[in-house]
Amino acid sequence: MRPSIITFVLFTAATSFASPxxxxxxxxxxxxxxxxxxxxxxxxxxxxxxxxxxxxxxxxxxxxxxxxxxxxxxxxxxxxxxxxxxxxxxxxxxxxxxxxxxxxxxxxxxxxxxxxxxxxxxxxxxxxxxxxxxxxxxxxxxxxxxxxxxxxxxxxxxxxxxxxxxxxxxxxxxxxxxxxxxxxxxxxxxxxxxxxxxxxxxxxxxxxxASDSFSGGSKETLKVNDAVKCFGTFWHPKFWYVYSAKSLEDTDKAxxxxxxxxxxxxxxxxxxxxxxxxxxxxxx
Known part of the structure; x- marks a missing residue:
């Protein structure tokens, strides 16, 4: 192989593998x-x-x-x-x-x-x-x-x-x-x-x-001073949100x-x- 061809092959290989x-x-x-x-x-x-x-x-x-x-x-x-x-x-x-x-x-x-x-x-x-x-x-x-x-x-x-x-x-x-x-x-x-x-x-x-433990589904809104006894509650500065028993885990598996x-x-x-x-x- 002539030197000029070797040089061309090496140059082509170098440019092909160089970082873009x-x-x-x-x-x-x-x-x-x-x-x-x-x-x-x-x-x-x-x-x-x-x-x-x-x-x-x-x-x-x-x-x-x-x-x-x-x-x-x-x-x-x-x-x-x-x-x-x-x-x-x-x-x-x-x-x-x-x-x-x-x-x-x-x-x-x-x-x-x-x-x-x-x-x-x-x-x-x-x-x-x-x-x-x-x-x-x-x-x-x-x-x-x-x-x-x-x-x-x-x-x-x-x-x-x-x-x-x-x-x-x-x-x-x-x-x-x-x-x-x-x-x-x-x-x-x-x-x-x-x-x-x-x-x-x-x-x-x-x-x-949304959570590891909160329940999901339908939601009721109660005033802060209302008594709340249920499975799963979420505190908001103005209200207690009370959720039904369907687990968010079931929904969030998707x-x-x-x-x-x-x-x-x-x-x-x-x-x-x-x-x-x-x-x-x-x-x-």
Whole structure:
């Protein structure tokens, strides 16, 4: 073999096995879920090709995400409040470019570098994904949702949900019950993937399965000063919630959740807390 051919072969081999240049992945409007349980059961497409609607106020956001028709809702700027917004089925909620974005740059092996450019997109406003299907939340930053209003992102009794490229946090200046969860998945939700996200500065971070022991099913609300004697009670600052005898364990055995490529930092617990069901937890 001539020297020039040997040189060419060696050069080709070296370039073939060299580490690829870092590539940044930014969340887009039309992507569908590509990782984990959210890819099953027909996949998670959210609002798909529906024409995007941009919102800048809390009222507009609440109206835009309601109902089950396909919709893509872009959040522009910061929306402040003290509430949780319920999202309907077949919905994509996306932080508009310039409002905030989070990128992961692959380097060597399984390591990833997180970079973020943000303004606060939802401040004090949580997202509730309850009893719905086919929902995508991407490129959204959520901060300081008070416990009395719920989780930053709460997923309950839902299926085909993709949470991707989000940042959720509060602070650790208050006691652990001042805020609730950052991303909680409960009541038998399945087909859920939480990917490429940043969870930080919080106590009770992320749980799968509402409780080890509370009962589930129908619920009665009693005043604080009413006598309560039953199996399983849950304390709320204003009320006692009394549940029927059906165990949440029975419901939550259906849970199917993936956590992949997330960054967890400065947290007190539940990173995550996985009680029932089945899960993928890798490359975090």
């Amino acid at each position: 240049s870092p590539l940044a992945k930014r969340a887009s409007i039309t992507d569908k879920a590509t990782i984990g349980f959210a890819t099953l059961n027909g996949g998670t497409t959210g609002g798909g090709p529906a024409a995007p609607v941009t919102v800048t106020t809390l009222d507009a956001f609440q109206k835009a995400v309601s109902g089950d028709l396909a919709k893509v809702v872009l959040i522009s700027g910061t929306i402040q409040g003290a509430t949780t917004v319920k999202v309907g089925s077949n919905t994509s909620v996306i932080g508009k470019s310039g409002a905030g974005e989070i990128c992961f740059s692959p380097s060597t092996g399984n390591k990833h570098k997180l970079t973020a450019k943000w303004v606060i997109v939802l401040e004090g406003v949580g997202i509730s994904i309850g009893a719905v299907s086919n929902v995508i939340v991407r490129n959204v930053k959520i901060s300081k949702v008070l416990a009395e209003h719920g989780d930053a992102i709460g997923i309950a009794s839902s299926n085909r949900v993709w949470i991707d490229h989000v940042e959720v946090f509060s602070d650790r200046d208050h006691d652990k019950d001042y805020y609730d969860g950052l991303i909680d998945v409960t009541k038998g939700s399945y087909g859920v993937s939480i990917t490429y996200s940043y969870l930080h500065y919080h106590y009770k971070t992320s749980l799968v399965g 849970l199917r959740v993936t956590y992949a490529f997330n960054n967890w930092a400065n947290l007190g617990s539940r990173t995550p807390s996985f009680r029932f069901g089945k899960g993928h937890i890798y490359n975090n």
